[in-house]
Amino acid sequence: MTHPRYTRLLDSLPSTVPFVGPEVIERTTGQPFSARLGANENIFGPSPTALEALRQADAEIWKYPDSASHDLKAEIAAQNGIAPENIVIGEGVDGLLGYLARMMIEQGDTVVTSDGAYPTFNYHVAGFGGVLHKVPFKDDFEDLDALITRAAEVDAKLLYLSNPDNPMGTYLSGTTIADALDRLPKGCLMILDEAYIELAPTDARADIAIEDPRVIRMRSMSKAYGLAGARVGYALGAAELIKNFDKIRNHFGLNRSAQHAALAALQDTEWLAHIQSQVSHSRDRLSQIALDNSLTPIPSATNFVTMDCGRDGDYSAAVVRELGARGIFARMPGVAPLNRCIRISCGPDAALDLFAAALPQALKAAL
Numbered sequence: 001m002t003h004p005r006y007t008r009l010l011d012s013l014p015s016t017v018p019f020v021g022p023e024v025i026e027r028t029t030g031q032p033f034s035a036r037l038g039a040n041e042n043i044f045g046p047s048p049t050a051l052e053a054l055r056q057a058d059a060e061i062w063k064y065p066d067s068a069s070h071d072l073k074a075e076i077a078a079q080n081g082i083a084p085e086n087i088v089i090g091e092g093v094d095g096l097l098g099y100l101a102r103m104m105i106e107q108g109d110t111v112v113t114s115d116g117a118y119p120t121f122n123y124h125v126a127g128f129g130g131v132l133h134k135v136p137f138k139d140d141f142e143d144l145d146a147l148i149t150r151a152a153e154v155d156a157k158l159l160y161l162s163n164p165d166n167p168m169g170t171y172l173s174g175t176t177i178a179d180a181l182d183r184l185p186k187g188c189l190m191i192l193d194e195a196y197i198e199l200a201p202t203d204a205r206a207d208i209a210i211e212d213p214r215v216i217r218m219r220s221m222s223k224a225y226g227l228a229g230a231r232v233g234y235a236l237g238a239a240e241l242i243k244n245f246d247k248i249r250n251h252f253g254l255n256r257s258a259q260h261a262a263l264a265a266l267q268d269t270e271w272l273a274h275i276q277s278q279v280s281h282s283r284d285r286l287s288q289i290a291l292d293n294s295l296t297p298i299p300s301a302t303n304f305v306t307m308d309c310g311r312d313g314d315y316s317a318a319v320v321r322e323l324g325a326r327g328i329f330a331r332m333p334g335v336a337p338l339n340r341c342i343r344i345s346c347g348p349d350a351a352l353d354l355f356a357a358a359l360p361q362a363l364k365a366a367l
C-alpha cells in the first residue's frame with residue numbers, strides 16, 4: 001500500500017472548516033429552517049438589476065471570466081476615488097484573506113487578532129503554519145491598543161481588525177483607527193476587514209491614504225449587497241501590495257456571472273440605500289424583541305444584532321439549539337465572555353415574526 005505524502009503541517013491540522021452551514025444542519029436534523037438568521041446574509045436580497053445581470057450572463061457561461069475583472073475594478077475605483085491598480089478582486093473576503101495569508105505567512109510567523117473574532121482568518125493563518133496570538137475584547141469592542149501592543153511584543157506580520165466587528169456588531173471610529181496606524185509596529189500590516197462598512201454610521205470609515213503601506217482594507221459583496229452566494233469581495237491597498245496578489249491568486253477565481261452581478265449591484269446605489277434603511281429598521285426591531293425577552297441588545301453597526309442572554313456559553317448554546325428546533329437558524333460567538341450572547345441577522349418582518357414567536361419558548365426550554 002502506498003499513501004499520499006502530505007506535508008507535516010497538513011497532517012497537524014484538524015479537518016474542520018470554520019462554519020457549519022445551515023444546509024449541513026438541515027441535512028443532519030432532517031428539518032428545514034423556516035428563518036435563516038444565523039449567517040448575516042442579506043435576506044432582503046440583492047438589487048433587481050444585479051439579478052437581471054446574472055440572468056443575462058447565463059448564456060455566456062461557456063466563456064472564461066475576464067481574469068482582470070476590468071469593469072468591476074473600474075467601478076470600484078470610481079466609487080472610491082482610487083486607481084484600478086489599488087484593487088484586487090477575489091472570491092469573497094474569505095478568499096482574499098487566504099491569498100494574503102499565503103503571501104505573508106510562513107511556518108512560525110506571528111499574527112495578532114482578537115479572541116473570538118472572525119474565525120476564517122484564523123483558519124487561513126493556521127493553514128500556512130502561522131502562529132496566532134489573541135487579544136481579548138474589551139467591553140464587547142475589539143481592543144485596538146491591546147492588539148497593537150501585542151503585535152509589537154510578538155513581532156506580528158499581520159494584525160487583523162474587523163470594523164464594524166463580527167460577532168459583536170460594535171465599531172471603532174475611523175479616526176481612532178487612522179490615528180492608531182502611527183503606533184503600529186514597523187513591518188506589521190493591518191488587515192482592516194470592512195465587510196459591514198456600508199451598513200455602519202459614516203464615522204466608522206477610516207480616512208487612510210490608499211498608498212499607505214501599513215493597511216489593506218477588505219470589502220465584501222455578501223452583506224449589504226446581498227451576493228453571498230456569488231462569492232465576491234475586493235481589497236484596497238497600496239499598488240505594490242496589490243500587485244503581489246497577481247503572483248498567487250486563482251486568475252479565473254471569480255466566476256463570470258458573479259463579476260456582472262457585482263458590477264450591477266455596485267451601480268444600483270438606490271437599492272443600497274433601500275437596504276440600509278431596511279437593515280436599520282430591522283436592527284431596531286430585533287433590539288426591541290431582545291428587550292421584550294429580558295435580553296440586552298448590543299448596539300449594532302452591522303446587519304445583525306448580538307443579544308446578551310446574561311448567562312454562560314452553555315446557556316446561549318442551548319438557546320441556539322432550541323431556536324433551531326423551532327426552525328430558526330441562529331449562531332453565537334465562540335468564546336467567553338462573548339459567548340454569553342446569541343447573534344441574530346436582520347431580515348424582513350416575516351422572518352423576524354417567526355423569531356419573535358420562537359424566542360420566548362427557546363429561552364424557557366434552554367433553562
Ligand SMILES: *Cc1c(COP(=O)(O)O)cnc(C)c1O
Nearest residue numbers: 092093094118166195220222233
Ligand atoms: C461575513 C464576513 C466576511 C465574509 O465575507 P465574504 O466576502 O462573504 O467572504 C468577512 N469578514 C467578516 C468580519 C464577516 O462577518
